[in-house]
Amino acid sequence: MLKFSSWRRPPHETLTLTSPILSIFRLLTQSPPLPDHIHDPPFSLTSNPKDNVQKKKKKKKKENGESKKGQTFPFKSDLPFDFRYSYSEANPSVHPIGFREPPRFSPFGPARLDRKWTGTAAPAEEVVDPAVVSEQRKAVLGEPLSEDEIAELVERYRHSDCSRQINLGKGGVTHNMLDDIHNHWKRAEAVRIKCLGVPTLDMENVCFHLEDKCGGKIIYRNINIILLYRGRNYDPKNRPVVPLMLWKPYAPIYPKLVKPVADGLTFEETKEMRNRGLNSPPVMKLTKNGVYVNVVERVREAFRSEEVVRLDCTHVGSSDCKRIGVKLRDLVPCVPILFKDEQIILWKGKNGEEHDSQH
Numbered sequence: 001m002l003k004f005s006s007w008r009r010p011p012h013e014t015l016t017l018t019s020p021i022l023s024i025f026r027l028l029t030q031s032p033p034l035p036d037h038i039h040d041p042p043f044s045l046t047s048n049p050k051d052n053v054q055k056k057k058k059k060k061k062k063e064n065g066e067s068k069k070g071q072t073f074p075f076k077s078d079l080p081f082d083f084r085y086s087y088s089e090a091n092p093s094v095h096p097i098g099f100r101e102p103p104r105f106s107p108f109g110p111a112r113l114d115r116k117w118t119g120t121a122a123p124a125e126e127v128v129d130p131a132v133v134s135e136q137r138k139a140v141l142g143e144p145l146s147e148d149e150i151a152e153l154v155e156r157y158r159h160s161d162c163s164r165q166i167n168l169g170k171g172g173v174t175h176n177m178l179d180d181i182h183n184h185w186k187r188a189e190a191v192r193i194k195c196l197g198v199p200t201l202d203m204e205n206v207c208f209h210l211e212d213k214c215g216g217k218i219i220y221r222n223i224n225i226i227l228l229y230r231g232r233n234y235d236p237k238n239r240p241v242v243p244l245m246l247w248k249p250y251a252p253i254y255p256k257l258v259k260p261v262a263d264g265l266t267f268e269e270t271k272e273m274r275n276r277g278l279n280s281p282p283v284m285k286l287t288k289n290g291v292y293v294n295v296v297e298r299v300r301e302a303f304r305s306e307e308v309v310r311l312d313c314t315h316v317g318s319s320d321c322k323r324i325g326v327k328l329r330d331l332v333p334c335v336p337i338l339f340k341d342e343q344i345i346l347w348k349g350k351n352g353e354e355h356d357s358q359h
Helices: 019-029 049-070 130-141 147-157 175-185 198-214 267-279 295-303 318-331 352-358
Strands: 165-168 190-195 217-222 225-229 308-312 335-340 343-347
Touching (some): 147 190, 147 217, 165 175, 175 190, 190 198, 198 295, 267 343, 295 308
Parallel strands (some): 165 190
Antiparallel strands (some): 190 225, 217 225, 308 343
């Protein structure tokens, strides 16, 4: 049997390299420098993909910088209406009593718009003839669509999986939404708008502002779903200039919605009405970001037999409760007398009998 120990070299016979031999060994083991022709196109080294991504990002930044340099400020827009954050949820006839920020802070940015910000709107400087605006809108819409054309567009855009959809929330028809609609109209004839929340109390108001501010035409409406058509002669290259709001402006301070004593009642009568409303069963229960298209009619029907009604708005939010109360005050009409624990108490008012005779 072989003994491996016999194959070992004795310690005194270990191979030692002298300095000349060691230097020659190092020269032989070192890799030779790459020739110059290795960097020529047929032999070019593979580049790191991360470097290519960084180069592309730098190019994009340069292009964006050049495009920003080419922009001219301030923006000039020929849209014939005052710019507001929300068109459907703001009442121009109600003037605020104070502001939470100075009016000099424009949401369009400093010196970016040729209109002065008043705290609630940026008024148009030039007065435009409504007849001229109506003619321009008719020219863009062109001939009315036939029934077959409307049915084809409705079938294409009415479904929930439509990619051309804009969600309309509690802000209503906002200013930046106009730009979103025109961006969809670049590649689509119509856009689907899904409405939720407080604006659904008055869908007629939402439809009016969509057509008035965008210039399109509503060809389909089902509860809270709207299809807005751009028109036969719509040209994306000649679309109106819509300067964007860079941030949401602070809401101004308005007079109190609920008075300590309701008009036409004494303090004791107002207190009795509030207690009666809190102890009465709710007319209906509202959910957060729900569809409220039938709330106005339900409240009107309840006022035919009751003088005070209650709406259960649990989990809706206190701000939305006040928005709902303002809408119902103008649409029913009625008098909000209490907002407590997300419960809305509405009083029929002194003119309730005349209102019932009209409906």
